[in-house]
Amino acid sequence: MDFAKPFTFVFEDQNWLSKIALVAVISLIPVVGVLVLLGWGLEITRRVIRDELPILPEVDFGKHLGDGFKGFVIGLVYSVPMLVLVILMSVFSAALSNSYNTDFANAVLILLVVCLALFILLYGLVLNLLAPAAYARFAATGSMSAAFQFGEVWRTVTANLGGYVLVVLATILAGFIAGLGSIACVIGVIFTGTYAAAVLYHFYGQAYKQARLNRSL
Template identity: 45%
Template sequence: MDFGRAFGFVFQDKDWLRKIIIPALVSLIPIIGQFVVLGWGLNVTRRVMAHDPEPLPDLDFGGDLARGFQAFVIGLVYALPIVLLSMFLGILGPLLGVDSYDVSEVAKAVYMLISVCTGLFSVVYGVILAVVLPAAYANFLAKGSLGAGLNFGEVFRLVRAAPGAYLLVLVGSFIVGLIAPLGVILCFVGVLATYVYGMAVMGHLYGQAYNQALENLGISATA
């Protein structure tokens, strides 16, 4: 993997500013805009997987929206353990009466213990999710089917084939998280631009990690 290339490829495109600003403006659309930008970022992934010499795409509103929504569904399925645990805690609190004045110390202790255990599990699972989800997205893009993203066997096979590459993706997501707030310096538009730039970086890393996994498995990538 070329880690640095993921952060610099955007600026090698002569139309990079236009290609970043348009998705940034679209991101202002509530909910739908987020799906579109996610789909746009995964279009970067798809292009990298296909070894496209110009991986930074123009916005394709309809195509990106469809791709982003399917990716959201995949992410939701993988995040279900955390979602269900959060719902469980939300129900358990009122059942034990932890917000009432006459709640017993035992009930408080039980709820606190469960909350701590749930929190620890969520942190660990969140890290695992950050490693596995890029492989799920890439498999979905490669096969063109939502089911491919939810094929846990194939997805985990990709991660096992290139654990170092997917750990670099995790590192990349941490760095992108540090870069995004820098847009505040350029005011509101800067925040949106750095957010979209971060999506492009992550999309590039996803594609590189997938190609590395295929290479390690001895499988030829197809355009």
């Protein structure tokens, strides 16, 4: 995988500024804007996987909105276990405040809360590996069902585990880049956030393409 390419490919497009600016402005639209941004990012992933040029796409509002909604559903499904664990931990944590609990009951509740916190941490790490592969499988095939073939998603990750660890690191770095825009107030955050999304979805495409290559060897 080329770690530098996701950070530079945007500027190789002669129309990069207008493309980024338009997506950034659209992302301001409540709910819809976020879905369009997600769909636009998935198009970058698709083009990287298929070696299509230009990699940085023009906005196709209807298509990107539809793909973004499907991407939202994919992300939601993968997040369900995390939500369940968080709810359970909240319930047990609230139960600790009950003044009628015995010492034994409190000890059991504390143990449950600690175990759930560890499971949340563990699943969070796994989710950061699985979700990019699921998104890439959807981008590559255009089929939501491909994202929910959990065995194949897992095999995709394990076929390029080092690459997907890089994706996790890139996710952290992209968040940092997005935050840099706060120096220039709201306008800056919008632009750096859109650029960071382009970087991240390029990584998704690279990781998937390399995993597919590794599995074919």
